[in-house]
Amino acid sequence: MxxxxxxxxxxxxxxxxxxxxxxxxxxxxxxxxxxxxxxxxxxxxxxxxxxxxxxxxxxxxxxxxxxxxxxxxxxxxxxxxxxxxxxxxxxxxxxxxxxxxxxxxxxxxxxxxxxxxxxxxxxxxxxxxxxxxxxxxxxxxxxxxxxxxxxxxxxxxxxxxxxxxxxxxGLISYVTKPGGGTTDYAVEVYYEALKNGKYTSYIGEGTHMDMxxxxxxxxxxxxxxxxxxxxxxxxxxxxVSAMSAAPEDFEKAIQKHIPEFKMDYDVDPVRQKIAESWPNAIDSSAAKDEWGFDPKYDIHKMTEDMLQQLKVRV
Incomplete structure (x- = not known):
């Protein structure tokens, strides 16, 4: 290139x-x-x-x-x-x-x-x-x-x-705000944790998706x-995937840094239906074998970095 x-x-x-x-x-x-x-x-x-x-x-x-x-x-x-x-x-x-x-x-x-x-x-x-x-x-x-x-x-x-x-x-970023994806809650939750100390998830508890x-x-x-x-x-x-997570997994990861953070739920039936049609966890072994795919961030390392980066932006 x-x-x-x-x-x-x-x-x-x-x-x-x-x-x-x-x-x-x-x-x-x-x-x-x-x-x-x-x-x-x-x-x-x-x-x-x-x-x-x-x-x-x-x-x-x-x-x-x-x-x-x-x-x-x-x-x-x-x-x-x-x-x-x-x-x-x-x-x-x-x-x-x-x-x-x-x-x-x-x-x-x-x-x-x-x-x-x-x-x-x-x-x-x-x-x-x-x-x-x-x-x-x-x-x-x-x-x-x-x-x-x-x-x-x-x-x-x-x-x-x-x-x-x-x-x-689902891709999680602190640079750009959510743009209409089903997994956007996993970005929104960090903004709301810092701004309001709480978040209402439109995806239901226990709904695992790759991130x-x-x-x-x-x-x-x-x-x-x-x-x-x-x-x-x-x-x-x-x-390709680095983690499989449900909304409550983000809640627990954030609580390690913001203990008072709370999450509740108001499920959006359209996005919930989309989420339920997707896998819970995918196999990335072909990417690892054919070109060495090797993600560095799990949910805890990502959460620490997201909160640090967003503190100066929110």
Whole structure:
């Protein structure tokens, strides 16, 4: 990777990935794009372009202008928002992905886009979910993610595009606020713990989902993109996770630092249904075997860092 173009650079993953890649490869070698301006200057210095990923011509023009050799396509509508507007989700998530893959094919670039544990469904094994298993999601977001995995496989097999991707679990970050995902409660809880000493979870007690701290997530992306292509058997859909946690696990972890913190529940039936359709804990052994995936943060180390970082932000 020498010239990296990122779509959705102002989103949850993109904001931290852009900053990390610029520190690693040089500010001018990472081209950040998003549908809105970086008014806050959160991405720092380096090239920035406003891009609507449904505009194939504009995407091609920007990638060619900067001579991108790698495209990281992150722009997407997340799970809860996608369920509220499924047609928009299909048009944005799939239309944008096809456009990005076509640019990668035409300009012969390396390509990354994330999938999700949302690609699984109620009939998927809940515990130790295998790398290769049944995928019959019941949400539009999940349908998009399964379709995306297959599409990336197709572009690799049919056109030789060097496509790569992971199935991310819920991602937890102190840099950007939640953006419409089912696992957003795991970010909100830290803000509310510091601000109010309490939190009302929209996900029910005992609902386990896989999670990962954002530093581990962005490191996984870079590690996968730098991996030896000959060792990648799965390419576009590696299971990755650092922890499996339910809301009460976050409560207990936070109470070690804020003993008076309390959590109660007001379950949102839409997001709860989505959560219950996902695995409780997935098997990440293929990612470990094929490219050395090795997360550093468990729930306790993550909680300590989240609270320290947010103290100066809340």
């Amino acid at each position: 020498k010239k990296i173009m990122i779509t959705g650079a102002l989103g949850q993953i993109g904001s931290e990935l852009t900053t990390m890649l610029r520190s690693k490869y040089g500010e001018n070698n990472v081209i950040a794009t998003d549908i809105r301006e970086d008014e806050s200057g959160s991405l720092g210095n380096g090239p920035f372009e406003v891009l609507d990923v449904t505009d194939a011509g504009q995407m091609h023009e920007i990638a060619k202008k900067y001579q991108a050799d790698t495209i990281m396509h992150l722009a997407a509508l997340l799970s809860a928002k996608a369920e509220n507007n499924p047609q928009l989700a299909w048009n944005l998530n799939m239309g944008g992905l096809v456009n990005a893959l076509e640019v990668a094919r035409d300009l012969n670039t390396q390509f990354f886009t994330p999938s999700s544990i949302g690609a699984f469904g109620p009939s998927t094994p809940k515990e130790n979910t295998p790398q290769d298993t049944i995928q019959r999601p019941t949400t539009m977001y999940g349908v998009n993610k399964v379709s995306g995995e297959l599409l990336c496989d197709y572009y690799f097999q049919r056109f030789g595009v060097d496509t790569r991707g992971v199935r991310f679990p 990962m701290y954002m530093p581990d997530a962005v490191n996984a992306i870079v590690q996968l993109m730098e991996a030896d292509a000959s060792k990648l058997e799965h390419r576009n859909a590696f299971n």
